[in-house]
Amino acid sequence: MKKLTSLILTCVMTLSLTACGGGGTSTSTPDVPGELSGSGGGNDQETITLKLSDCHSPTATNHLAMQRIAEEVATQTNGRIQIEVYPSSQLGDVKPSMEAIQMNTLDMAISNQAVLGTVIPELAVLGAPFMFETDDHIANALNGELGEKLNELAQEKGITIACYLPTGFRxxxxxxxxxxxxxxxxxxxxxxxxxxxxxxxxxxxxxxxxxxxxxxxxxxxxxxxxxxxxxxxxxxxxxxxxxxxxxxxxxxxYNVCPVLISQSAIDKIPEDLRDTFFQACRDGAEAGRQMCMEANEAAIExxxxxxxxxxxxxxxxxxxxxxxxxxxxxxxxxxxxxxxxxxxxx
Known part of the structure; x- marks a missing residue:
């Protein structure tokens, strides 16, 4: 399998990620300015660093897609917002990560229909049997009225969906x-x-x-x-x-991974960057979706x-x-x- 690597955070720091084969072992990371709490009114030179919990292994296409989102955010915000992606459930498995988002003790996390559906039952529409016929069909739905409605329901539960990553038919x-x-x-x-x-x-x-x-x-x-x-x-x-x-x-x-963000993380982002940040998340997710589609095609061989x-x-x-x-x-x-x-x- 062709292994892809991607380095982010090249402007202001070096991040070392170590895959945790046993699950749950913490990664040692340097102190970063983005961990300073605030309401989003920091000066223009401050770097906001957000930690994203990912359950996938470092070589999984889904993890590489998360890195693609991080790269897009760094690029579109001129390095002012950085996302550190922690693979292999180092910051917690999917359900505990979602709960940490609700409690504002974690910045971002990748989720799935099964876990997020326990608090948003209507999310079942994404995972109902034979609901979607093509990759473009679900992408259109998530980028339109359906995606907006699901995010409204998520916000009622203390969760914001930063973007959706459709990864293919199961x-x-x-x-x-x-x-x-x-x-x-x-x-x-x-x-x-x-x-x-x-x-x-x-x-x-x-x-x-x-x-x-x-x-x-x-x-x-x-x-x-x-x-x-x-x-x-x-x-x-x-x-x-x-x-x-x-x-x-x-x-x-059809497999969809919503990418969640807590209100405390949103509050860290300067108001003048919030629209840019969410658009960058969506752009990165679209690039990640294309990556997943290509990987699924190659996987047959x-x-x-x-x-x-x-x-x-x-x-x-x-x-x-x-x-x-x-x-x-x-x-x-x-x-x-x-x-x-x-x-x-x-």
């Missing part, structure tokens, strides 16, 4: 082949701890087994579960080529080269089996938002 990878919907009956699949995710795979006939993503490799290795699901590039970069033999192109969910079989499946049969979930989860899939999704496809 597909099933497994130790046994899944060629038709009937094959799901022999599958025990790891899912995120999200009722809609679990209900989706149960509706397909599988046994949904919620567990932490960091437990999945060992669980497949020990045959506790025999399948997982993720975007293609993550399947390739996260080491699952060592335990999986098949990838079935289900495209059941990488997975095949690693010996995995790529399986096409009848997606219409999967859609039909999960269609009833839209009624069962109507409270978190309000018609207003479904209409916003439909409008974004035009």
């Amino acid at each position: 597909h099933v990878f497994s130790t046994v082949p899944v060629r038709t919907i009937d094959d799901f009956k022999s599958i025990k699949i790891r899912t995120m701890e999200n009722p809609l995710d679990m209900a989706t795979f149960n509706a397909l006939g599988a046994i949904a087994t919620p567990m932490g993503y960091n437990e999945l490799f060992t669980a497949m290795q020990q045959n506790t579960v025999n399948a997982g699901e993720n975007a293609l590039s993550n399947i390739a970069t996260d080491g699952f080529t060592e335990v999986a033999k098949y990838v079935t192109l289900t495209g059941h969910f 990488e997975l095949e080269a690693a010996g995995l079989e790529i399986i096409e499946i009848d997606r219409e049969s999967l859609k039909e089996a999960t269609a009833s979930l839209y009624g069962e989860f109507a409270d978190s899939l309000p018609q207003e938002m479904l209409d916003m999704v439909a409008a974004a496809e035009k």
Whole structure:
């Protein structure tokens, strides 16, 4: 796998990031001016440094996309705002990081539909089965009325969504082949701890087994579960080529990583830079999205080269089996938002 590296913070400091294989070990960082608290009225020469918690490994495409956001922010603010990206959950896993955002004890964090959906149920619209048909469809929705509405709901919970990073359709990878919907009956699949995710795979006939993503490799290795699901590039970069033999192109969910920012972090940013900062986050996320799309395309060849079989499946049969979930989860899939999704496809 081609490894990309990216250095940020070249103007005012040197940042050393060390991946934490054990999870939860802190990174030693120098004192930085941006950690001074304030209401955003500092002088023009002050450098504001924000720390971003990322659950992904340093080589993951999602992490590289976070670095791309940091680079864009540094460029568009002429170095006045710097984002330090901490991979491998060094500042906490996804749920604790979201809670720290709410408590204003962390500046920024990458999240996902499952975790953020526990406080914003309507976020389920991003992860509903077979909701989106193309990459452009979801990008249009997030850049339009749907994205604005979800951010309004997040702000009511003490969270601001700085930008959205769509990273691609999720597909099933497994130790046994899944060629038709009937094959799901022999599958025990790891899912995120999200009722809609679990209900989706149960509706397909599988046994949904919620567990932490960091437990999945060992669980497949020990045959506790025999399948997982993720975007293609993550399947390739996260080491699952060592335990999986098949990838079935289900495209059941679309993976979106909202990037969160706390109110205390916003308050650190001078008012004259806030619009620039949020636009830079969106621009960086768009560049990161393109990076993810390219990585997903390249991952097909990488997975095949690693010996995995790529399986096409009848997606219409999967859609039909999960269609009833839209009624069962109507409270978190309000018609207003479904209409916003439909409008974004035009």
